[in-house]
Amino acid sequence: MTTIDFQLERDAFGRLNLTDAAGTVHHNVSPVRAFPVQAPDEGLALVNGDGKEVAWIDRLDDLPPAVAGLVREELSGREFMPEIARIIDVTSFATPCTWTVETNRGRTEFVLRGEEDIRRIGPEALLVSDTHGIHFLIRDQYALDKHSKKILDRFM
Template identity: 55%
Template sequence: MSTLPTLRIERNLLGRLKVQDPDGTVHEPVTAVRAFPIQTPAANISLVGPSGHEVAWIADLAELPPEQRALLEQELHQREFMPVIQRLLEVSSFATPSRWTVETDRGRCEFVLKGEEDLRRLNPTTLLVLDSHGVQFMIRDPLSLDKHSRKLLDRFL
């Protein structure tokens, strides 16, 4: 496993990530995986080789040169699809299943909440919503939502 300052992270000719160790060994393709994607999204990143073994560990993305940091952030963004709900616009019913219309950081969306067990509290300030297709949505802080959104959400909590 390599340490940070001497790593070289770039894309290969096929657009996949590759890592070069200080000794010149190239690992490709590698996959960037966050250890704690919700609690510390900019820290604790593992670069995993094709055999499934870790080839490098990045304690903090801020330690990387800007171009390598941008490359890893782009890769992680593509790998992890978890829209953040910013507003609840409408809920079809306060009994489940119900159709939710929401605004997220990726645009407006409609989904079906199958059961109340698909709305989970991860910690005191973060909720995870699982739709009927298995897509996960996050609500970072329910108290920061507008009054209408909080009123709709409170019916399910």
């Protein structure tokens, strides 16, 4: 665990406030990930209400547990990117079509407009966008079950 040169705490309204080494208080700060998919726990900025960076975190795991907990709590309330664990069914292999998937947040359905809404974001990872702009992450397409891979291959 590294030492940090700031303090982070919630105020009475539930907002994060950061006090830097000089004693300046930055109200209502928000954590922003530099690499939300490839390295979600590395490279985070704490930005103020104007979007100006007031602190940098190299690795979330290097923070004291209480501070890391506040940052993780704030991130979980702001981010929504379900991870697809299994593709259960698709209504058609032509787009648009409805996908039924199992995610880390439960079972859901979404409409895929076209194959271009499935994007590679690394050697194994894919980002699937639905018609509402919600992004679903497939962290490792090669780790999916055989049925899911077969469906996915039809769209790639």
